[in-house]
Amino acid sequence: MSQQPAPSPEPTHRTVPSPAGRIHLVEQGTGPLVLLLHGFPESWYSWRHQLPVLAAAGYRAVAIDVRGYGRSSRPGDVAAYRMRELVEDNAAVVHALGERSAVVIGHDWGAAIAANSALIRPDVFRAVGLLSVPYAPRGGPRPSEVFAGMGGGEEFYVSRFQEPGRAEAEIEPDVRGWLAGFYAAFSADTMPAPDAPDPHFAGPGGTLRERFPGRRPGWLGEAELDFYAGEFERTGMTGALNRYRNMDRDWEDLADFDGAPVTQPSLFLGGSLDASTTWLADAVAAYPTTLPGLVSSHILDGCGHWIQQERPEEVNSILTDWLASLPV
Numbered sequence: 001m002s003q004q005p006a007p008s009p010e011p012t013h014r015t016v017p018s019p020a021g022r023i024h025l026v027e028q029g030t031g032p033l034v035l036l037l038h039g040f041p042e043s044w045y046s047w048r049h050q051l052p053v054l055a056a057a058g059y060r061a062v063a064i065d066v067r068g069y070g071r072s073s074r075p076g077d078v079a080a081y082r083m084r085e086l087v088e089d090n091a092a093v094v095h096a097l098g099e100r101s102a103v104v105i106g107h108d109w110g111a112a113i114a115a116n117s118a119l120i121r122p123d124v125f126r127a128v129g130l131l132s133v134p135y136a137p138r139g140g141p142r143p144s145e146v147f148a149g150m151g152g153g154e155e156f157y158v159s160r161f162q163e164p165g166r167a168e169a170e171i172e173p174d175v176r177g178w179l180a181g182f183y184a185a186f187s188a189d190t191m192p193a194p195d196a197p198d199p200h201f202a203g204p205g206g207t208l209r210e211r212f213p214g215r216r217p218g219w220l221g222e223a224e225l226d227f228y229a230g231e232f233e234r235t236g237m238t239g240a241l242n243r244y245r246n247m248d249r250d251w252e253d254l255a256d257f258d259g260a261p262v263t264q265p266s267l268f269l270g271g272s273l274d275a276s277t278t279w280l281a282d283a284v285a286a287y288p289t290t291l292p293g294l295v296s297s298h299i300l301d302g303c304g305h306w307i308q309q310e311r312p313e314e315v316n317s318i319l320t321d322w323l324a325s326l327p328v
Helices: 051-056 083-096 109-120 143-148 157-162 166-185 222-235 244-253 281-285 312-325
Strands: 012-018 021-028 033-037 060-064 102-107 125-131 266-271 294-300
Touching (some): 012 083, 021 051, 033 109, 051 060, 051 312, 060 083, 083 109, 083 244, 109 125, 125 312, 143 157, 157 166, 157 244, 266 312
Parallel strands (some): 033 060, 033 102, 266 294
Antiparallel strands (some): 012 021, 021 060
């Protein structure tokens, strides 16, 4: 009779020092360190399905609250949320945990932060996994100019998020309802039909929320929504939104990395119905040049944006197979 693997210890919460002040993290398991970075508007909790599986596979899985979120520090200065600062937070977490190196995996904004962590600190991050948002090297026009030119007479959501206080005024009067709609708008089972108004944009004088679906995706139960809403009701939205308000600063800060490839072993995983993946199809096609160490690339058919929550079993299988392929 085959032996079952011993159950992994329960996840534990702690805070560690970082340039932000403190970073809150949740860790489970022992072994090589795997650092998990969430996106907007999320939390360490977005990796709740991955932590026990990675731990059972022999890894020390650590999901953080990115600077500005949850129990991590929320500096008041908008410029404190620039990419280089977030990369240094990640390196500080690795060192605070007594490790010298880690695999870094990110989703949404976390994917961009993970890619730049590998790019800027190759001494710390030995491999990188990207979920939903492909790697595209720094280059081209100033980001705010690109976003302003999208949508014709409508306004792209990233542009709306640029101005401090503006998005907060839409979201914070009803955080729970706004989050439920935002998650639904980009989930495979609830996203609007292709011929419906696009929830990535707002019409003249309108709001993003007007285009959100009225039903909840299958992955988002009452408990899940309660957790996310509780976090943002407590912290407000500004720390999370400040990431969008640094895109031009990042473009300036990272000029030395213009066009630079990420050379470590890498993975990409996207959803076929996720605009974050499909709009950047050219970036995926450029991976032989931009991600020369790419080991594994997958598009999950019929999956939306919240990939590790919509399809946890498939994502877990892909992640553990990829991690097992990496040199220790």
